[in-house]
Amino acid sequence: MIDTFLSLxxxxxxxxxxxxxxxxxxxxxxxxxxxxxxxxxSGKSTLIKIIAGIVQPDxxxxxxxxxxxxxxxxxxxxxxxxxxxxxxxLSLFPNLTIAENISINQYLEENKKIIKKxxxxxxxxxxxxxxxxxxxxxxxxxxxxxxxxxxxxxxRAITRGEKLIIMxxxxxxxxxxxxDYLFSVVRNLKEKGISVLFVGHKLNEVFEIxxxxxxxxxxxxxxxxxxxxxxxxxxxxxxxxxxxxxSKYVKSSADTGxxxxxINLTKKGQFKDVCFELRAGEIIGLIGLVGSGRTxxxxxxxxxxIPDSGEILVxxxxxxINSVQEAMELGIGYVPEDRLTQGxxxxxSIRKNMIVTLLNSLLNKIFLLDKNKINxxxxxxxxxxxxxxxxxxxxxxxxxxxxxQRVVLSKWLERNxxxxxxxxxxIGIDVGAKEEIHAIxxxxxxxxxxxxxxxxxxxxxxxxxxxxxxxxxxxxxxxxEAANIxxxxxxxxxxxx
Amino acid sequence: xxxxxxxSHEFYLFVLMVAYSIIVHSISRSFLTAENMFDILKxxxxxxVMAIGAFIVMLSGGIDISFPAxxxxxxxxxxxxxxxxxxxxxxxxxxxxxxxIMFGCVNALLVHYFKIPTLIVTLGTSSIFHxxxxxxxxxxxxxxxxxxxxxxxxxxxFSWVNSEGVTIGFSTMTFTMLTIAIxxxxxxxxxxLGRGIYAIGGNLEAAKxxxxxxxxxxxxxxxxxxxxxxxxxxxxxxxxxxxxxxNLMGMLLDxxxxxxxxxxxLTGGLGTILGTLLGVGMIYFIKNSLVLMKIPSYWDPxxxxxxxxxxxxxxxxxxxxxxxxxxxxxx
Numbered sequence: 167m168i169d170t171f172l173s174l175x176x177x178x179x180x181x182x183x184x185x186x187x188x189x190x191x192x193x194x195x196x197x198x199x200x201x202x203x204x205x206x207x208s209g210k211s212t213l214i215k216i217i218a219g220i221v222q223p224d225x226x227x228x229x230x231x232x233x234x235x236x237x238x239x240x241x242x243x244x245x246x247x248x249x250x251x252x253x254x255x256l257s258l259f260p261n262l263t264i265a266e267n268i269s270i271n272q273y274l275e276e277n278k279k280i281i282k283k284x285x286x287x288x289x290x291x292x293x294x295x296x297x298x299x300x301x302x303x304x305x306x307x308x309x310x311x312x313x314x315x316x317x318x319x320x321x322r323a324i325t326r327g328e329k330l331i332i333m334x335x336x337x338x339x340x341x342x343x344x345x346d347y348l349f350s351v352v353r354n355l356k357e358k359g360i361s362v363l364f365v366g367h368k369l370n371e372v373f374e375i376x377x378x379x380x381x382x383x384x385x386x387x388x389x390x391x392x393x394x395x396x397x398x399x400x401x402x403x404x405x406x407x408x409x410x411x412x413s414k415y416v417k418s419s420a421d422t423g424x425x426x427x428x429i430n431l432t433k434k435g436q437f438k439d440v441c442f443e444l445r446a447g448e449i450i451g452l453i454g455l456v457g458s459g460r461t462x463x464x465x466x467x468x469x470x471x472i473p474d475s476g477e478i479l480v481x482x483x484x485x486x487i488n489s490v491q492e493a494m495e496l497g498i499g500y501v502p503e504d505r506l507t508q509g510x511x512x513x514x515s516i517r518k519n520m521i522v523t524l525l526n527s528l529l530n531k532i533f534l535l536d537k538n539k540i541n542x543x544x545x546x547x548x549x550x551x552x553x554x555x556x557x558x559x560x561x562x563x564x565x566x567x568x569x570x571q572r573v574v575l576s577k578w579l580e581r582n583x584x585x586x587x588x589x590x591x592x593i594g595i596d597v598g599a600k601e602e603i604h605a606i607x608x609x610x611x612x613x614x615x616x617x618x619x620x621x622x623x624x625x626x627x628x629x630x631x632x633x634x635x636x637x638x639x640x641x642x643x644x645x646x647e648a649a650n651i652x653x654x655x656x657x658x659x660x661x662x663x
Numbered sequence: 664x665x666x667x668x669x670x671s672h673e674f675y676l677f678v679l680m681v682a683y684s685i686i687v688h689s690i691s692r693s694f695l696t697a698e699n700m701f702d703i704l705k706x707x708x709x710x711x712v713m714a715i716g717a718f719i720v721m722l723s724g725g726i727d728i729s730f731p732a733x734x735x736x737x738x739x740x741x742x743x744x745x746x747x748x749x750x751x752x753x754x755x756x757x758x759x760x761x762x763x764i765m766f767g768c769v770n771a772l773l774v775h776y777f778k779i780p781t782l783i784v785t786l787g788t789s790s791i792f793h794x795x796x797x798x799x800x801x802x803x804x805x806x807x808x809x810x811x812x813x814x815x816x817x818x819x820x821f822s823w824v825n826s827e828g829v830t831i832g833f834s835t836m837t838f839t840m841l842t843i844a845i846x847x848x849x850x851x852x853x854x855x856l857g858r859g860i861y862a863i864g865g866n867l868e869a870a871k872x873x874x875x876x877x878x879x880x881x882x883x884x885x886x887x888x889x890x891x892x893x894x895x896x897x898x899x900x901x902x903x904x905x906x907x908x909x910n911l912m913g914m915l916l917d918x919x920x921x922x923x924x925x926x927x928x929l930t931g932g933l934g935t936i937l938g939t940l941l942g943v944g945m946i947y948f949i950k951n952s953l954v955l956m957k958i959p960s961y962w963d964p965x966x967x968x969x970x971x972x973x974x975x976x977x978x979x980x981x982x983x984x985x986x987x988x989x990x991x992x993x994x
Binding site for chain 2: 253255256257258259260261262266270271273274275278279280281282308
């Protein structure tokens, strides 16, 4: 009986001179749940791709699967050895039935030509049974909610009696309930002797599901630990390489009154009796798990999700915000969570992206766009926010995550908002750029803007806001002064039921 | 199961067709008669064959607008050759479909290797195929079509004579169209290749990851529509008895209209053969009924346009309703 399923040693990989992985050793035991964590750019995805055989490591690497050495691991080898990757986008066919989605891989691998209904139903039902789910196999996958689609993806991954399933950030689009269900499925797989490699960066999930944790930082392995050896602070320290900064953000004195007040905001099925106030020059950290209703709440203040009842007061006056236009006229700005799809035109230049929300104010006497005015806007914000680009004509797609986020910010800042709602402002941005975005936020607050920062990162809200609102299942359950709470305390409050 | 039938686009389209025929029949008594219905079945079979091809391409996520050009050229070359040498109908079908497949492969090559959007590729090749024929052969009309071509369209699988002495029957042309429909349906439903066409139309990236041979599927799709264009062109000669360089070209928009009306999605992955045939039927219902109601044929496109917008509009509206219903967060 061999204990180790997969073992990689001395993995190196560089992409055009950039060292993505250096001297990484990695093992997965049979029937364990192994978490691979690290910040963005730490090399997690490169490592997965090497295991899946999609990317070839640089020479000198040794790969053993079930004690069998592979000089060169191809995608086919990897699949034949029982390794399957479930990508973040799930790669399902929305227009085919559950049965077809689950069984199609097997058909392709065995090079069968004719489909037998009985056969695909049998394959599908067998695997659904192993996973321990309940699904009607004749339904089209496109009609399922995302959590169920994930189950289908898992079922598809294990049709051939797989040994290792790699899940790439499987929880990022799921709510709390669905995450719990997913975890129960993962435990079920583990009991059947299947190893699961779980890639993620949400620490609370690591502690909930993992047996062992491997931490990567800047392409190097920091270490592999049994989950009992770690606690939250230790793990953060290992991931970031820094002792957690104890410096808290101190409020500036420019506190001139309440900008925004929400009274008993309620929307059925999303949030209930939400009350809070936002003062000028203040940063509020709104923290909650996915599915807690935090984004829905933010959208309702921005006129995109009209609440059923409750009041919104802007500068003391009661307002009914029914549309984005009304919200913008009241001086409210909103930077969405997924800036790539909701906030930017990726194929267009920085110049065009910056001015898109303020075209009307840039017209000249004959109602054409005034080039000079546009240039002033561009140069001002590129300088103010420190956007690193050779020219405003660069296509936004080519910018780094942090710079993209700055372009989004500039669009809103140019309108002089009093209230700014930032939904996950640093998601998908590397550590250095994160700090710069935080500095920009603090600078804005100093100038009297009130900011609501929505985040699911404990350290972000503790260190970069004045007050913290904790949201759970559609309600604000707690409020803390950021100065009076530690990260671990907040994390405990966040995950406890 | 019953519920899914009631929810399907095909069911709505069928109800629409029944309602439409009842209204037309109340105005012109000669619409819902066996004679007229079998006549529609016969004359619509050419468009039916083309629509099946166009549907398959749309299902795979592309669009082919070169099929009328392919049909026209295949038809001309085949008849020109067979006019000089002795031949038979089987040879005619075989030759025309071979030419069709060749042209289809050219499309597939361009689509696959140059990664040009399919609309652009086929817009270009359509122009080239048709233009080449017009410039090489100055007057591409053929009036001396061999006799065995006409025989085919006059034959019936079964027929009877009604009280007024008119022969009514199930034409060999309709039979050809239905055979092709069933064959295509079997391919789509019961082969990995057919499911692959649905798969690449539904999620191309996932299809690549799952290990579908995308090149093979695309070659099949484009040569299949070429093949069907060849078949349709011979059906056409057999019915109208002369080769005309422009008549078939005019069918493009009607065919695309029929496929869309039948529930296919322009983005790929959705639709059925049954829906496509119902779409063709609906287009012919409109054309035929306007004639019977003595409405000038300029009205054809207007009525067809209205039916397309209303029927696909209802469908789109229903699917948005379904979507919002599904995303409500469970409290």
